[in-house]
Amino acid sequence: MSKTKYALFFILVTSALAFATERQPNATYHARRQALSEKTNGGVIILFAPMEAEGPNALYGFRQEDNFYYLTGLSEPGVGLLIAPAQAATGTTPARPYTEILFLPGHNISQEKWTGPKLGPDSPDAQRRTGFDRIAKLDDIRDEVVRILPQPRAMVFTDQSKSSGSAGPIEWLSRANAFPNYIGFGDVNPVIASLRVKKDAGEMELMRKGTDASVSAQFAAMRAMKPGITEREISALMQYEFGKRGCERPAYAPIVGSGFYSTVLHYSEDDQTVKDGDLVVIDVAGEYSMYASDITRTLPANGHFTARQREIYNIVLGAHDAAIAAFKSGASSLSRAGENSLYQVAYEYINTHGKDLHGEPLGKYFIHGLGHFVGLNVHDVGDISAPLQPGAVFTIEPGIYIPEEKLGAH
Ligand code: GLY
Numbered sequence: 370m371s372k373t374k375y376a377l378f379f380i381l382v383t384s385a386l387a388f389a390t391e392r393q394p395n396a397t398y399h400a401r402r403q404a405l406s407e408k409t410n411g412g413v414i415i416l417f418a419p420m421e422a423e424g425p426n427a428l429y430g431f432r433q434e435d436n437f438y439y440l441t442g443l444s445e446p447g448v449g450l451l452i453a454p455a456q457a458a459t460g461t462t463p464a465r466p467y468t469e470i471l472f473l474p475g476h477n478i479s480q481e482k483w484t485g486p487k488l489g490p491d492s493p494d495a496q497r498r499t500g501f502d503r504i505a506k507l508d509d510i511r512d513e514v515v516r517i518l519p520q521p522r523a524m525v526f527t528d529q530s531k532s533s534g535s536a537g538p539i540e541w542l543s544r545a546n547a548f549p550n551y552i553g554f555g556d557v558n559p560v561i562a563s564l565r566v567k568k569d570a571g572e573m574e575l576m577r578k579g580t581d582a583s584v585s586a587q588f589a590a591m592r593a594m595k596p597g598i599t600e601r602e603i604s605a606l607m608q609y610e611f612g613k614r615g616c617e618r619p620a621y622a623p624i625v626g627s628g629f630y631s632t633v634l635h636y637s638e639d640d641q642t643v644k645d646g647d648l649v650v651i652d653v654a655g656e657y658s659m660y661a662s663d664i665t666r667t668l669p670a671n672g673h674f675t676a677r678q679r680e681i682y683n684i685v686l687g688a689h690d691a692a693i694a695a696f697k698s699g700a701s702s703l704s705r706a707g708e709n710s711l712y713q714v715a716y717e718y719i720n721t722h723g724k725d726l727h728g729e730p731l732g733k734y735f736i737h738g739l740g741h742f743v744g745l746n747v748h749d750v751g752d753i754s755a756p757l758q759p760g761a762v763f764t765i766e767p768g769i770y771i772p773e774e775k776l777g778a779h
């Protein structure tokens with residue numbers, strides 16, 4: 370291949386790889402970074418994407434960290450970002466405009482033979498493609514941090530969880546004296562969470578696509594269900610169905626639980642054979658361009674509920690519908706208590722309909738919360754005790770699990 374042809378090939382392949390997921394417009398990620406910078410009271414944000422896993426942890430491939438993806442839409446491992454809010458002039462310090470830099474590692478050509486081409490600081494269109502105001506070499510990060518940190522020195526906000534992709538590099542920067550001793554560190558996670566809880570139209574669209582694909586997978590499971598099929602076959606079929614519709618992976622460990630296992634909440638062995646007369650709980654959904662869906666359906670294995678299975682199924686459905694009917698935007702919450710609690714509505718419904726084998730009410734068999742936020746994570750960030758605001762995306766998923774009767778409905 371001629372040099373020019375090779376360069377063209379390299380750029381085309383890089384484009385395809387860098388944005389394997391469906392990305393929102395650059396301006397959206399830019400606006401999120403700027404909004405974040407306005408919430409840190411002058412603090413600078415420094416974050417790093419995790420490195421690619423090696424060994425057994427590499428089995429499922431690289432997935433970008435949620436917050437890093439939210440702010441960049443980039444699926445590159447090992448890259449860093451710095452965001453500094455605009456600052457007014459103080460004393461001898463001149464004003465500084467809003468500043469953002471994406472730090473990219475230099476090309477490692479021999480490694481890229483294995484991992485495929487990566488975006489590098491010298492990629493001619495890195496700025497246009499990522500939408501960052503500035504691109505710099507990761508090797509230069511220490512000097513850039515020293516240059517940009519505001520005077521008087523302010524907080525550095527980063528991901529403070531020990532296992533995060535930021536922990537190692539921040540420690541390295543500290544040792545390299547990038548931050549004078551008296552600088553404080555803040556946790557950026559709650560600040561980003563306050564932005565992430567409100568989904569924009571583009572995020573909703575991705576979630577709709579993931580949900581449509583997951584609905585198709587649920588229908589496929591309904592058509593395939595029969596006594597003698599294995600839970601694993603149902604799970605595999607569903608992963609194929611949502612994968613074929615663009616989902617990159619399951620949004621959470623697929624749960625296909627039959628008979629007794631329909632009552633086990635986070636059952637993911639999926640290694641039983643479905644028996645005649647079983648109920649089967651199928652809690653399976655895909656992730657589309659990083660955004661989770663979450664769908665559960667309960668089926669009779671042989672296509673026909675027993676009277677008791679139908680009774681319990683209908684109580685769960687009634688609780689679900691009652692919670693939805695009670696929902697008031699800006700007032701209802703997912704918390705377990707309080708006058709606006711949707712959980713209470715569902716619990717009351719379950720506790721006042723039907724009985725267990727001992728004549729006791731069924732409330733005690735509703736053993737989990739009513740729902741959770743969904744977004745980049747299936748259990749997405751957000752305060753479940755706060756009133757649900759426009760833009761929030763959440764599940765409503767009551768359930769009744771009676772192990773004694775091998776009967777779970779969700
Ligand atoms: N659907 C899985 C979960 O919510 O835990």
Ligand code: MN
Binds near residue numbers: 663741766
């Ligand atoms: Mn769920």
